[in-house]
Amino acid sequence: MKEFASLYQQLDETTKTNRKVEAMRLYFENCDPADGAWAVYFLSGRRLKRLVQAGRLREFCAEISGIPDWLFEESYGAVGDLAETIALLLPPNLNESIHPLNIWIEQRIQPLSRMDDEQRREALSQAWTELSAQERFVFNKLVTGGFRVGVSQGLVVRALSQATQVDKAVISHRLMGSWEPTPEFFNSLSAEDDGESDRSRPYPFALAHSLQQEPETIGEISEWMLEWKWDGIRAQIIRREGETFIWSRGEELIHERFPELLEPAESLPDGTVIDGEILAWKAGEVQPFSQLQRRIGRKKVGKKLLTDVPCSFIAFDILEAEGHNIRSSPLEVRRKLLESLIANQSEASSIMIYPQIEANSWEECLQIRNNSREKQVEGLMLKRRDSDYGVGRLTNKWWKWKVDPYSCDAVLIYAQRGHGRRASLHSDYTFAAWDNGNLVPFAKAYSGLTDAEIREVDRFVRKNTLERFGPVRSVKPELVFELAFENIQRSNRHKSGIAVRFPRMVKWRHDKKPADADTLDMIKSLVPDQSLNDEPAETSKESRGKIKS
The missing domain is CATH 2.40.50.140 (Nucleic acid-binding proteins)
Structure with missing residues (x-):
C-alpha cells in the first residue's frame, strides 16, 4: 500500500505527462505482479463498487475523531472530497502499512461488503490506525468507489509498454474486454506470445479528432471517405468460435441489452469483428437519441420496449476477417470487404451498412453537413482512404466535423x-x-x-x-x-x-x-x-x- 499511495501522490502532484508516465513505469518495473495487477485495474479507470455508504463513513469518522456532525459537514464542505476529509480529520497516525496493495484489497477492503455496520466500523477503525495519512486517503478512495487520478488509459499503456518492452498497440489490446486483476494477468501483459487468446476480446477503438480548421486545409476531397456522424452507441460485434459478443466503447458487454442484434450476428463468419454504431431504428429511419436512452439503462429488455424502440447496428469498419487482424489494411480495402460481408445479410437484418456520402467539393460537403440534423445525425466523419485502424485518436487520418451546436x-x-x-x-x-x-x-x-x-x-x-x-x-x-x-x-x-x-x-x-x-x-x-x-x-x-x- 505504501508504494501505491506514493505513486498516487506523484501522479496527483504533477500535470506533466512525461513525469506521470515515468512514475508509473518505475512502479510497474518494481512491483509484485499481484500489486501490479490491481494498480493497472485502478489506473485504467476500473473501480470497486461502493462498499460502505457515504453516510456511514461520515458517522464512523465523526465518532472516532470526537467531533460533532455539523463540524464534519462544514469540513467536508470546505474540502469538497469525502475521502480527503476523513483522512484529514482522523487522529494523527505515523504508521505505514506493512501489507501490500493486493492484501489490502482482497483481505481488508472487499470483505467489507459482507459485514454488518458494527463489523464495518470496527474494520475501518482498525484499518485507519494502521495507515499513514496519505495511505488513508487512497484507502478511503478505494472504499468509496471514487478512486480516480489524472491519468488516461493511454498513459497507462505507455508506461506498461516502457516497463515491459511490449508494443503499445499490443498492450492496449490486452487491456481491452473483461479481465481479472491477478498476478497471471499482469504477467501476461509482458508475455512473448500475442496474448490474445480470449475469444471475446475487442480491439481498442480508433477515434477521431474534431475538425477545427477549414476542410480545404486537410487536402483534396478525393483523398477522403465521407460518412455520417451517428449519434448512438459505438460498439464492436465479435463473432469467434461460434459465439457472439457485443462490446461498447466503454468496455462493457452489452449484447443482452440488444438481443435483436444477436441473430443476424450469428450469420457472420467465424473470426469476424466489425465496428459501428448502435442506433434506435424504426421504419427505415434513425430515431432520436432520447429513444435509445430508454434501452441504455436496461440490463434486460422487455417485449414492449423491444417493439417500441427497435435497434440496428450500422457497420462502418471491419477489423478482423477469417480470424486475421486486418486493421493495418487501408480503409478503402476494409470498406470493400465490409460491403461484401454485409451484402450477405437479409434485407430485414438489423445489421446494415449505410451508403457513403458522395460530394465533389468541400463546398458541396459543407451543404450536406449543414443539413445533418434533418437526418438525426451530428455531422460528418472524414476518413483518409489510405488510413489504417489505429489505437486511440488518429491524428490527420480521421476527423469528426460536427454541425454547429x-x-x-x-x-x-x-x-x-x-x-x-x-x-x-x-x-x-x-x-x-x-x-x-x-x-x-x-x-x-x-x-x-x-x-x-x-x-x-x-x-x-x-x-x-x-x-x-x-x-x-x-x-x-x-x-x-x-x-x-x-x-x-x-x-x-x-x-x-x-x-x-x-x-x-x-x-x-x-x-x-x-x-x-x-x-x-x-x-x-x-x-x-x-x-x-x-x-x-x-x-x-x-x-x-x-x-x-
Missing part, C-alpha cells in the same frame, strides 16, 4: 461548489430563461469557463447569495452566459418542459443584462419536429454511464 443566452440563478481542485470554488451552475416574466431553470453546466473566470464568478456568488439550500446557493440573477448544447427534447420531468444534452458555457456575456437573456419559448423553438413526443433526454453526459458513443 444549438446556443442561447441564459441567466445564472444557482451555484454550488465543485469537486477536486475546485472544491473551494462555486463552479457548478444552474441557468434559467424567461417565461412570462419569471426565470425558469432549464440547464446545469460546469465547463467552459477559464480558471480566472470561475474565481470571478465565485466572488460574485459569495457577495450576492440570496438563500442557501444545503450546498446550493441562489444568487441575484445578474450574470448572463451564452450556453451551447448538442440537442434538445421535450421533457415532462422538468419544469421548463425541455431537456438539453451536454450543456456548457461558451461565453460570459458581459455585454448583456438579464433582461436580454432568451425566453423559454425561443429555446423551445429549437426542438426538432421529430422529438416533440419523445421521452425526455438527460441533461448531462453522466447519463450514459459507462457506455460511450
